[in-house]
Amino acid sequence: AQSVTQPDIHITVSEGASLELRCNYSYGATPYLFWYVQSPGQGLQLLLKYFSGDTLVQGIKGFEAEFKRSQSSFNLRKPSVHWSDAAEYFCAVGAGGYSTLTFGKGTMLLVSP
Amino acid sequence: GAGVSQTPSNKVTEKGKYVELRCDPISGHTALYWYRQSLGQGPEFLIYFQGTGAADDSGLPNDRFFAVRPEGSVSTLKIQRTERGDSAVYLCASSPSGGVFGTDTQYFGPGTRLTVL
Numbered sequence: 249a250q251s252v253t254q255p256d257i258h259i260t261v262s263e264g265a266s267l268e269l270r271c272n273y274s275y276g277a278t279p280y281l282f283w284y285v286q287s288p289g290q291g292l293q294l295l296l297k298y299f300s301g302d303t304l305v306q307g308i309k310g311f312e313a314e315f316k317r318s319q320s321s322f323n324l325r326k327p328s329v330h331w332s333d334a335a336e337y338f339c340a341v342g343a344g345g346y347s348t349l350t351f352g353k354g355t356m357l358l359v360s361p
Numbered sequence: 362g363a364g365v366s367q368t369p370s371n372k373v374t375e376k377g378k379y380v381e382l383r384c385d386p387i388s389g390h391t392a393l394y395w396y397r398q399s400l401g402q403g404p405e406f407l408i409y410f411q412g413t414g415a416a417d418d419s420g421l422p423n424d425r426f427f428a429v430r431p432e433g434s435v436s437t438l439k440i441q442r443t444e445r446g447d448s449a450v451y452l453c454a455s456s457p458s459g460g461v462f463g464t465d466t467q468y469f470g471p472g473t474r475l476t477v478l
Contacts, residue, residue, distance in 0.1 A: 252403075284469075291365065291469035292404070292452070338403050348394065348417060349467065351403030 250275040250341045254352035261329045262360050269324040269355050271339030280342035281322040282349065283313055287335045295337075298322065309333070334359045363387065365470035367453050373476045374443055382438040382473045386455030393436050394467060395428055396452040404452050410436060443477045450474050 251274045261267050273279055280299050284292040296307025303315040313324045322339060336356050340349040366385045374380050386393050391412055396404035406420040410430045418428075425443075430436040440447055454467040 254403075289471065291471045292454075293469070294466050297466070340403075348406045348409050348420070349396075349404075350406070351396075353401065353403050 250279065250350050252339050252341050252350055252352035254337075254339055254355050256355045257353070258356045258358065260358040260360055263331050264328050267324075267326045267329045267333070267357070269337050269339075269357070271322045271324065271352060272320050273322060273339070273341045274320065275341055278317075281313075281315060282340040282342065283307065283311070283322075283324050284338045284340060284351075285309075285335050286338065286354075292338065295324070329357075329359055331359045331361070333357060365453055365455055365468050367451075367470040367473050369473060370471065371474045371476075373478065375478050376443060376445060378443050378477075380440050380443055380475065382440075382451050382475070384436045384438070384453030384455075384470060386434060386436070386453070387468055388434075390455035390457055390468075391433065392456040392458060392465070393430060394454040394456075395436070395438050396454065398450045398452055398472070400449070407438070407451075440475075443475075445477050448475055448477045 253272045255270050282297045283295040285295050286292050295311045296305045298305045298315045305313050311326050315322050336354045338351050338354045340351045342349050368383045393410040395407040398404045408428050409417040413430055413433045425441045428438045450472040452472045454469045456465040456467045
């Protein structure tokens with residue numbers, strides 16, 4: 249069965265600084281990978297997804313992620329963080345014949361002034 | 362356009378009671394998913410509907426949990442004899458067709474926070 253590990257429970261970044269959130273997955277074949285963001289009281293919003301092709305994926309709100317098969321990783325990056333980016337971020341993997349997702353435990357991003 | 366909506370937003374019940382949680386997907390979406398998110402955890406898959414039928418219910422924890430989607434749109438998650446361990450946020454998502462990763466994105470509702478006292 250597939251699994252996702254997000255090693256960092258909390259990360260604090262200064263506004264304007266760069267950001268990298270880590271995600272490692274376990275799956276026997278080529279995975280389908282997703283990053284979602286969850287703000288308080290809001291539903292999960294898709295930031296970006298990887299299915300195949302170019303391993304560097306661009307998403308909304310200036311986010312990007314890079315799929316590295318050799319490291320089983322799909323880290324999320326942003327060059328300059330804004331205070332509005334403070335939220336919880338979830339990495340997820342989809343596999344098999346259905347569209348069901350397996351999520352990591354999430355990383356809470358705090359942005360300091 | 363309207364997104365996925367869930368009602369109620371909060372539900373407090375007593376141990377042993379029966380509850381129903383409702384999900385209104387985006388109009389026209391044939392695929393519907395239920396997930397459960399416990400405190401400090403990521404969402405965990407419960408059940409997936411394709412149209413009116415449950416295509417995958419492998420995530421339902423036990424037979425106290427049941428979900429229906431009789432007309433292929435609105436879905437209801439039903440929990441019998443609730444236990445304190447059922448306390449969580451229940452999330453619903455819908456996608457245009459499901460099963461086809463290349464074109465599908467799951468759109469999530471805001472969730473129902475269930476508290477079992």
